[in-house]
Every structure is written in C-alpha cells, then in structure tokens.
Amino acid sequence: MSDRFLHDSLPLVPLCGHVASFLGSFVNLKNITLQQQVIENGNGDESAEISEHVGGPNTGNRALRHCPARQITALPLLLMQSSSSYLTEETSDIRAALRLLYFLEIHDLLSSDSINNSSRIGGLSANGIKEVLEEGGEIAEMMLEGSLWMLSARKLRIQITVGLSDELTIERVALWAVMTNGVEVQISEGQALGIAVYGPSFSWFNHSCCPNASYRFVLSPWNEDCTSDKPESYVVPVSKGAAPDAWHACQYQEDGSIHAQCRYGPRVVVRCTKPINDGEEVFITYIDLLQIREARLSDLWSKYKFVCSCNRCTALPQPYVDLILNCDARNLNSPEDAVTGPAIEDLDNVIQQAISEYSFGGDPKSCCDIIETKRDSVQYHQFRSTCEKFGNHMLSLSLQCWPFLAQSLACLEKIKNPIEFSWLGPAVFQSVQLSDEDSAKLSCTHGPSVLMEGQKDCVLRLAVCCITYSKYLAGICYGPKHYLTDRAKDMLECINLVQ
Ligand SMILES: C[S@@+](CC[C@H](N)C(=O)[O-])C[C@H]1O[C@@H](n2cnc3c(N)ncnc32)[C@H](O)[C@@H]1O
Numbered sequence: 001m002s003d004r005f006l007h008d009s010l011p012l013v014p015l016c017g018h019v020a021s022f023l024g025s026f027v028n029l030k031n032i033t034l035q036q037q038v039i040e041n042g043n044g045d046e047s048a049e050i051s052e053h054v055g056g057p058n059t060g061n062r063a064l065r066h067c068p069a070r071q072i073t074a075l076p077l078l079l080m081q082s083s084s085s086y087l088t089e090e091t092s093d094i095r096a097a098l099r100l101l102y103f104l105e106i107h108d109l110l111s112s113d114s115i116n117n118s119s120r121i122g123g124l125s126a127n128g129i130k131e132v133l134e135e136g137g138e139i140a141e142m143m144l145e146g147s148l149w150m151l152s153a154r155k156l157r158i159q160i161t162v163g164l165s166d167e168l169t170i171e172r173v174a175l176w177a178v179m180t181n182g183v184e185v186q187i188s189e190g191q192a193l194g195i196a197v198y199g200p201s202f203s204w205f206n207h208s209c210c211p212n213a214s215y216r217f218v219l220s221p222w223n224e225d226c227t228s229d230k231p232e233s234y235v236v237p238v239s240k241g242a243a244p245d246a247w248h249a250c251q252y253q254e255d256g257s258i259h260a261q262c263r264y265g266p267r268v269v270v271r272c273t274k275p276i277n278d279g280e281e282v283f284i285t286y287i288d289l290l291q292i293r294e295a296r297l298s299d300l301w302s303k304y305k306f307v308c309s310c311n312r313c314t315a316l317p318q319p320y321v322d323l324i325l326n327c328d329a330r331n332l333n334s335p336e337d338a339v340t341g342p343a344i345e346d347l348d349n350v351i352q353q354a355i356s357e358y359s360f361g362g363d364p365k366s367c368c369d370i371i372e373t374k375r376d377s378v379q380y381h382q383f384r385s386t387c388e389k390f391g392n393h394m395l396s397l398s399l400q401c402w403p404f405l406a407q408s409l410a411c412l413e414k415i416k417n418p419i420e421f422s423w424l425g426p427a428v429f430q431s432v433q434l435s436d437e438d439s440a441k442l443s444c445t446h447g448p449s450v451l452m453e454g455q456k457d458c459v460l461r462l463a464v465c466c467i468t469y470s471k472y473l474a475g476i477c478y479g480p481k482h483y484l485t486d487r488a489k490d491m492l493e494c495i496n497l498v499q
Contacts, residue, residue, distance in 0.1 A: 037204050037205050037206075037235045037236065037237055037281065037282045091146075092194055092195045093146065093175060093178050093179055093182070093195065094146040094147075094149060094150055094175060096178045096182055096195055096196070096197060097146070097150060097171065097174040097175040097177070097178045098150055098153060098154070098174075100121075100122065100174050100177065100178060100197060101150070101154065101170065101171070101174045103122070104121065104122045104174075110170065121170075121173050121174055121177050122177070122200075123199075123200035123203075124177045124181045124197070124199075124200060124203050125177070125180065125181065125203070126173045126176050126177045126180070127180070127304075127305070127306060128176070128180065128304055128305025128306055129168065129172065129173060129176040129305075130168075131305040132176065132305050133168075133172075135305075139179075139302075143172055143175055143176060143179075144172070146171075146175050147169055147171035147172040147175050148171075150171040150174070150175065151169065151171050154171070177197075178195075178197055179303075180303075180304050180305075181197050181203040182195040182196060182197045183195065183196060183197075183198065183202075183215075183268070185217050185266055185268075186217060187217055187218075187219055187266060193266065196266075198268050202215075202268055202270070204237050205270065205282060205283065205284045206281065206283055206284075207283060207284065207285055207286040207287070207300070207304075207308065207310070208283030208284075208285065208308075208310035208311070208312070209285065209287075209289055209293075209296055209308060209310045209312040209313055210283075210289075210310060210311055210312040211273065211283040211284050211285045211289075212272055212273060212274040212275075212276050212280070212282060212283055213270050213271060213272045213273060213276070213282050213283060213284050214270070214271060214273050214284060214285070215268050215269060215270045215271070215284055216268070216269055216271075217266045217267065217268055217269075218266065218267050218269055219266055219267075235270075235282055270282070270284065283310070286300065286303070286304065287299045287300060287303070290325065290473065291325065292322060292325045293312075293313055293318065293322055296308065296313065297313065321473070323384055323387050325473075390465075390469075393465065394462065394465045394466075394469075397458055397461055397462040397465060398462060400458045401458040401459050401462060404458075404459075405459070460495070463495070464492065464495055467488050467491050467492055467495075468488075468492065470484075470488050471485060471488035471489060471492070474487075474488055
C-alpha cells in the first residue's frame with residue numbers, strides 16, 4: 001500500500017549550489033492551465049507504479065557546452081563591483097533563475113503571449129509574486145536586487161530583455177518561480193547539494209499539511225528502483241492540454257526510450273504514503289509538518305505567499321495531532337496547576353487506546369480518520385484537557401531544571417524561560433548557536449559529577465516527557481507499528497531499567 005512509486009523526474013533546471021551543476025532543457029509549455037496532479041485510470045486501489053517523467057538535465061561536459069556560461073560566470077564579477085548583500089548571501093536562486101530564462105529563451109518561450117500572465121512562466125507557477133513585492137521586506141528586497149543583477153548579467157549576452165511592467169520584469173518572475181518551485185536537493189540526510197527546479201511535472205504537485213505522497217532524491221541509474229511492469233495508474237495534471245504532450249515529447253524519443261540528455265543527474269522520486277484513489281489529488285509537503293497550524297501557515301506565507309487551504313489547516317475543531325503539537329506549553333499560562341506523573345499516564349492511556357482501537361491492520365490513515373471524526377465528542381474534550389495538563393507538566397519540569405542547565409552553559413543565561421520562544425524572533429537558530437567554548441563545556445568539563453541529584457532527576461523526567469511525546473506523535477502519524485514508535489518505546493524501557 002504505502003511507499004509505492006508514483007513519479008520520477010530529473011532536474012529541469014540545474015542544481016545550483018555547492019557541488020554540481022546540471023542543465024536542462026525546457027519544452028514548449030504555452031497556454032498552460034494546469035494546477036494539480038491527480039491519480040488517473042486507477043482501479044480504486046492504492047496507487048501502483050503510476051508515472052515516469054524526465055526533466056532533462058545534462059551534466060558534466062554537456063553542461064559546459066549548453067551553459068549560458070557568459071552570463072553565469074559574469075555574475076560574481078558583477079556582484080564584486082557592488083556592496084550588494086548578495087556578496088554574503090547564497091546566489092543559487094539567481095543563478096538558477098538565469099538558467100531558467102536561458103532555457104525559456106532557447107525554446108522560444110519568452111514570447112509575449114507566454115508571459116502576458118505573470119502568474120506562470122514556462123509552465124511553472126509564479127503565484128504570490130505580487131503579494132511578495134507589495135508586502136516589501138527582506139525577500140522583496142532580495143528579489144529586486146537579484147533581478148537587477150540578473151538583468152545586468154543577461155545584457156552581456158542579449159541586447160533586448162522582455163519586460164512585463166516596471167514592477168514585474170521577466171527576471172523577477174523567473175526568480176520568484178525558482179524560489180517557489182525550486183527544491184533543495186539532498187542525497188543523504190543533511191547534505192544539501194544545492195537547489196534545482198525539476199520542471200513542471202514535479203512542480204505541479206500542490207502542498208498539503210496532511211500529504212498522501214512524499215519525495216526523495218536518488219542517484220541510482222534511471223529505472224533501477226522502479227517497477228518495469230506497465231503501470232495501472234498515472235499521475236496527470238488536473239487540466240489537460242498541450243503541455244503534457246509537449247513535455248512528454250521532450251523527455252522521450254520516438255521509440256519510447258528516454259532521451260539521452262535526460263538520463264543524468266539526481267532524480268526526484270515521488271511515492272505515495274497513503275492509499276490514493278482514482279481522481280484524487282496527489283499532495284506532497286513543502287514544509288515541516290510537526291508544527292502547530294499558525295507556524296505552518298506562517299512558514300508557507302513567508303516562503304511562498306499562499307494561505308494553505310488543505311484539510312488539516314481548515315479543519316474545525318482542530319485535529320488531534322495539532323492539539324498534541326500545541327502541547328509544547330507555549331500557550332499555557334503558569335506552572336501553578338502543573339501536575340506530575342499521572343498526567344503523563346493519562347495522556348498515554350487516552351492516546352494508546354485511540355491508536356489501538358482505531359488502527360485497523362496497522363493502517364495509519366484509517367486510524368487518523370476515525371480519531372479525527374470524533375472531534376466533537378466528550379473524549380475530545382477530555383483529550384484536550386489531558387494535553388493541557390501534560391503541557392503544564394513539561395513547563396513545570398523545564399522551569400525547574402533550566403537555571404541548572406544554564407549554569408553549565410553561559411549562552412543559555414539570556415533565556416529566562418525555556419518555553420517562551422517569542423524572544424527568538426526570525427533568526428531563531430542563529431541566535432542559539434554555540435560558541436566553541438560553550439560546546440566544550442557542554443561535552444565534557446561539567447560532567448555528571450557536577451549534577452545535583454534533584455536536578456538530574458528533573459532533567460531525566462523532562463527527557464521522559466519528550467520521548468513520550470514523540471511516541472504519541474509517531475503513533476498518530478505513522479501508526480503503532482512504525483519503527484519510530486518502536487524506537488521511542490525502546491528508549492522509554494531503557495530509561496525505566498536504569499531508574
Ligand atoms: C509549486 S506550485 C504548485 C503547483 C501550482 N498549483 C501550479 O498550478 O503550478 C506552488 C503554488 O501552488 C499553490 N498551492 C500549492 N499548494 C497549495 C495549498 N495547499 N493551498 C493553496 N495554494 C497552494 C500556491 O499558489 C503555490 O505558490
């Protein structure tokens with residue numbers, strides 16, 4: 001059922017990043033009205049192998065041959081002539097946008113009829129561009145500045161540039177299309193190779209906070225991990241038109257084999273994570289889903305300028321999983337009514353009961369569906385109050401052990417309340433980066449001998465809360481038999497043995 005192959009494509013526009021550089025080619029995608037990808041010709045069953053798409057990159061020497069080398073290599077020189085903030089920023093987006101424009105040009109896709117609607121370029125959505133420019137702020141400034149550099153770089157190669165209006169130049173639209181359709185390519189965990197645009201076939205997948213598919217990047221040769229049988233179902237864009245045919249023609253040769261130039265580069269593979277029926281839309285996620293609704297909405301707005309209309313964001317009352325996420329105690333008032341042990345046990349009982357009662361045959365989707373349909377019941381209110389107690393309990397423990405933790409780590413002293421995150425502001429991670437000195441302190445010099453028994457116990461209980469919490473989340477999101485749920489259970493057992 002889950003984790004079946006849905007879609008496979010190669011980068012259309014290049015990895016622009018630290019390591020590799022791939023070039024792609026664009027097909028003619030004029031008159032596109034496509035917005036979503038759905039399963040078609042399915043048999044009501046969960047999706048089997050559904051579709052293969054190829055973007056069309058070249059790598060290595062091919063890249064050198066086709067690369068708009070002059071405009072790309074001129075960019076650093078141009079940037080060095082100014083005090084631009086891009087001197088200290090990553091320029092991957094603008095380099096990818098330059099390449100995107102180059103391919104649109106060589107495929108004659110920059111004619112006025114293909115860009116008269118600035119919400120799409122070369123088949124890629126550029127929705128939200130007006131909002132980002134109107135709103136101003138850091139991203140708008142980066143876009144304005146970046147598009148000027150793009151224009152200068154392009155002028156080295158071509159005389160005339162296509163303009164839409166003063167506000168919306170073609171460079172700005174291309175840059176925004178890259179910022180909202182590009183993905184960071186990671187082959188192994190945490191190792192980002194750069195950003196790439198995988199072309200319309202991948203970029204047409206919409207976002208949902210309760211997605212039914214996920215994607216990953218693979219370096220293995222084409223078709224190595226895809227089934228070879230003819231698929232029963234296909235992923236298709238919602239509206240039909242010339243675009244899919246044109247796209248297909250670019251990827252495949254007349255004999256049906258994949259075009260040579262499309263066989264290289266990290267592929268993106270989409271797989272279903274839940275059963276998907278014929279005609280149902282296929283969603284992936286663009287963001288971290290283990291965040292409360294407000295954080296998800298803010299994330300999507302700040303990065304993509306759209307308000308998420310998925311089932312999870314629009315559900316009322318809010319889903320159980322969001323109630324649990326709210327349990328981070330940020331919204332809870334004081335530790336006065338904090339409770340101890342029994343709150344954890346209560347929550348454990350309620351959730352475990354719900355999970356085991358409703359997870360038929362280990363199917364997390366039906367488990368979640370049934371749990372979520374009970375939201376107006378008495379259990380929901382019980383569940384909510386238990387969650388709040390649990391949150392209070394964590395808050396109380398954190399406050400008790402925080403001063404002790406701060407003793408050993410000077411950078412923590414400025415944080416008076418570990419549960420209140422508003423002081424962090426947008427630069428959340430930068431502001432808590434450890435100095436070498438603090439890292440050294442944390443790792444060895446203040447070892448266990450410094451710990452006082454009470455505080456040690458408090459840290460341990462806090463850890464138990466966190467692991468318990470992760471066990472609930474894993475159970476609800478992935479089902480009781482998932483390895484993450486098992487791992488959390490194992491850790492809790494180990495802690496019990498040690499105690
Ligand atoms: C990468 S594109 C996805 C495909 C796009 N719908 C298209 O027609 O090409 C991202 C854009 O799709 C729209 N979108 C994707 N997921 C959405 C969602 N959950 N709610 C509202 N709009 C969404 C937004 O306009 C967003 O900027």
